[in-house]
Amino acid sequence: MVVYSHSRLQTFEQCPYKYKLKYIDKVPVEYRKTVEAFVGEIVHKVLEILFKRILETNQIIPKGELLKIYDMLWEEGWDSDILVNQPDKLPLYKFLGAKMISEYYNRNYPFNDLKTVAVETEEKIELIDGSKYHIKIDRLAKDKGNNFYVIDYKTNNRMKTHEEADKDRQLAMYSIWVLRNFPEANLIYLRWDMLKHNETVFSVRTKEQLKKLEKFVVSLIKDIESTTEFIPRPSYLCKWCVYKNICEYAKND
Ligand code: SF4
Known part of the structure; x- marks a missing residue:
């Protein structure tokens, strides 16, 4: 059975023909990962390791150790096929990834404003018509007032505006899964941690809005x-x- 996802729906909305090529005909493509995508993947992985350790053992990995993990993942994952438009800037890309982690760490240490509930979820929900929808949350957390936070890490240059956040479908769909699985949740905040800017953008949906969505x-x-x-x-x-x-x-x- 097809499991729908944000990117699948977005592809159809963008261009139905592209949807056919990708999901129906499964036309193979020659694709080279960009260095920006590589940095994003490694930074996500490092934050996953950080919050997983807190969730499972209540221990905080020291920043120096975390940055060593970043270096190690970079060395293990680097592949000469990765596309770098300006190869002389490669050390700068590596530095910027480490900077994002370092600033995020400093800003959030000792990570006790919210309690992590899950990291990198791989869940599905059944929608009202029986369709399945994929739920992939970078980090789910809650505060003392039982308000939940669906947190997404962004490593791109462009800052998300509040207007875009209020219209966002991806995290709003994830919050439907939160609502079903954590009925004790009061508010469910959608939160984008914009790592390059070291800033956070919030939005929230009412239950009525989620039903409509x-x-x-x-x-x-x-x-x-x-x-x-x-x-x-x-x-x-x-x-x-x-x-x-x-x-x-x-x-x-
Ligand atoms: S499938 Fe063709 S028309 Fe559609 S987005 Fe791609 S290039 Fe454009």
């Missing part, structure tokens, strides 16, 4: 499942589409 997602899934003609939707986004070299509809300007 679930209905919308279910209707979108119905649209996908009843679609027989996956019409291309060329846009400026073609520039980043992994199929642009094989797609006759790609917008190139």
Whole structure:
């Protein structure tokens, strides 16, 4: 059975033809990971290790040790096939990843404002129509007032605006899973930790808003499942589409 996800729905909304190439025809693509994506993966992994240790043993890994873990993961994971547009800047990328971890650590130490409940979840929920939806939360935490926090780490340059946060579907869908599994939750905050900026963006949804969102997602899934003609939707986004070299509809300007 298909398990829907934020990126699957987003792909369909962006371009139904791309959805077909990716999820139905499963057309293989030549893809080179970028150094930015590599840094993001390693930083996520380091924070996962940090909060998992706190969750399981209540111990805080000292910052120096954590940065050594970062170095080790970098060395283990680095592959010469990773795309670096300016190879002479590679040490800078490595430094920026370590800086994000270091500043995050300093800002949040001793990590006791919230209690971690789960890290890097790999869960599914069943929506009202029986469809399955993938839940992948970087870190789920709660405060003393039983308010829950669905936390997402972002390592990109662009700062998320409050307006974007209030419209975000990804974390809002995850909070439906939180609501079902932690009925004691009062408010569920959606929280983006913008690591490059060392800032946090919050949003919150009411139960009514979440019900409406679930209905919308279910209707979108119905649209996908009843679609027989996956019409291309060329846009400026073609520039980043992994199929642009094989797609006759790609917008190139
Ligand atoms: S290149 Fe553009 S039109 Fe073609 S599949 Fe990708 S997004 Fe769609």
